Amino acid sequence: MKIRVKFGKYGGLKFVGHLDIMRYFQKCMRRAKVDIRYSTGFSPHQIMSFAQPLGLGVTSDGEYMDIEVNSTDTSERMIQRINAANVEDIRIYSYRLLPEKAKTGMAIIAAADYEVRFRYGCPFDLKEAWPRFMEQTQILIEKQTKSGKKETDIKPLIYEHYPMEDGLFLKLSCGSVVNLKPETVMEALYSFAGFTLGPLDLLLHRKELYGELAQKESEEHCFLALEEMGVDITEPMCEGQSR
């Protein structure tokens, strides 16, 4: 059975990198006695994959991992169990059953929501600069590739945006094909406003990760939060049991 787990990462845990978080969850699953499936072979490992790595220093309300289990208790009780085996700065929010044929979060991830705040305040008038920035027909950034410098337009990759009381909300393209980091957008904005972004200027918080629903001819994107693709489990279940 495929299970999608949504979790948040806060406080000091933002200093624990992605690889260590993967190791952390392997131990956490064992402590919580999740009946997780193992690969076969001499050194079996848990079947577990993460939708999208989170950068060092970034907190989040919406991280995802997919696991496979042989049996499971209800979603509610599994959330309780895993949280009891967690440190306080990592919280599980949902534990849902995916359709048998579902692709992993990693394979379908398409967009991510971010809240961008400023560690030392924004050096320019954000509410004035942001609309002007977004009114440009193109937002070109220079990317360093193997074959030299390349210009890319990031504007089409910014799906949603609005200034908040103390920062910015951004919905950005995310995934292995076209991944736009909030830092990249902010760097472009700073330079548009005549400033240079320092490495520690931003406070980033990820809110949610989305997959894309089959998109045909229509121009409109149709995103679905990764957790929406699964259903809550209300009765304990076992592999092979009919649903």
Next chain:
Amino acid sequence: MRKLALSDEILLSVEKPARYIGGEFNAANKDFDAMDVNICFCFPDVYEIGMSHLGIQILYDMFNRWEGIYCDRVYSPWPDLDKIMREQKIPLFGVESQRPVKDFDILCVTLQYEMCYTNVLQVIDLSQIPLLSKDRGDDDPIVIGGGPCAYNPEPIADFFDIFYIGEGETQYQRLTELYKKVRREAGGDWRQQFLRQASHIPGMYVPSLYEVTYYDQGGMEGDNPAPRPELAGTIASFRPLYEDVPERIRKEIVTDVSDTYYPDAPLVPFIRATQDRVVLEIQRGCIRGCRFCQAGMIYRPVRERSIDFLKEKAVKLLESTGHEEITLSSLSSSDYSHLEELVNFLIDNFHGQGVNVSLPSLRIDAFFLDFMSKVQDIRKSSLTFAPEAGTQRLRNVINKGLTEEDILNGAALAFEGGWNRVKLYFMLGIPTETVEDMEGIPILADKIARRFYEIPKDQRNGRVQIVASSSFFVTKPFTPFQWAGMCTKEEFIAKARHVRNKFKEMRNAKSLKYSWHEADETVMEGVLARGDRRLAPAILEAYRMGCMFDAWSDFFHYDRWLLALEKWGIDIDFYNSRTRVYEEILPWDFLDCGVTKKFLWREWEKAQQELVTANCRMGCSGCGALVFGGGVCFEDKSEVR
């Protein structure tokens, strides 16, 4: 949310910031302000190494079980953070409470190797505590040292208020009770009173309460009429300043290791520690009596934990940590009486559930090979032998009971089972070593390779690869070699070159690899290991010159150490090369680890005669450790194993 001592800016600018955030799973997280005594336990090296140390996990758990006592931890900040903390004058803090170390009542430092001494100074210094015990006042924590290097605490005596000699499980309760009492009753001027009374507790050595005198360069001392040239520069007397302070301090040990503190839920770090696994300590001590091995002497007698205790702990520890691996810890696992039962229990219950079972320090025999074939992909693993010396003669000198036959037979069995990689560990510079002994190293390696190629081609696995490495012999206190001279740096290097050249002449030279460890570090380790109180200013000087993380080759600055030693008139040869006489008062003679000086001397003489001594299970050789009233000394030996 916990408030961190370091800002985001700092944490994001240093390597592996998770070293400094604490909050690990199973952390005690007690309320610092509600406690009677706050203890900060320090491992003076980087976090990943310190977190792997079982001793701290045991004592951390012990302290935190006690009401009114909180134990936190601190490790050496890596040089990147060290620099920032100095520049910004940020006081060092306990990782869990994030409180400054100087706000704790007691700072306990575990001393696992000599090369950590400058890191001890780093930790005390960054904590903004005076480096010298005599400069500390009533607002400073009590600084206590423990662990194997406390068996010769003299080179660092000036930096510590107390040394705890022996196993931590037994006397800390008394010490913390005393601390509470003195703090309650003495008011402001408590420090000296506490130290004086602490010296009455078994195992506690308070260096400031003792006085040392030395023979001068002519071997004269005080009003002694006759000069003793053979004792020139050595200790003439070592005595307590007051009558109530004990002259000798006996180490503390736990006699029943199946009925004592052992954590059920140890800390699980976020970043990968050196030991990223459950560690099950199956026994303390070692029956073997290898003459170079300090641990084999100071941890006597062997005490085994009961099989039921270990089974129960294995289950609990795997559940509470979620670790994917469990390993057994001891100096010589093969000697544990119920090893087979324990290993089968672990394999039956955990193997196949994603838990690896690993067994270090195991004799290579049929049992080992059977075990390995069950738990590991043999093509990926290598066999490890530690003959330590190249010839039987020299192995007799060091009392290493591993014969060439054992090695060749073990290797042959393994080769037939598909192994083809072998690691060999040796020491160079063992007292009495001859050219023949040195050349015995490549010859032995070559014999192993020949044994491989004797196996018919279709029954062996490809080519054999033998990697031999040698470290240089360091003489340690409380071993039979404590009187022996060590080689100089030049001698060490010449020996290693000789061995390397000999390797090239071997028939199977293409299958053999040889490497050796740095000689500089060995020389310094020797000085620190057998040094006395006169070394302290030089250690401090080296630290002031920027020495830190000396155990890390990349950070070790031999040139700075040489300058520091020279400045304080420390002669390396006096400490390292000199052979001592029986009458000499050794700096650690006032400590009693059970094993007597007489026994060690007898062993030193037997070593020179190339005579072996039986292990504790074959027969007691009267080392003295019987006084503790437990362990192997009281086992029924009628049935020889």
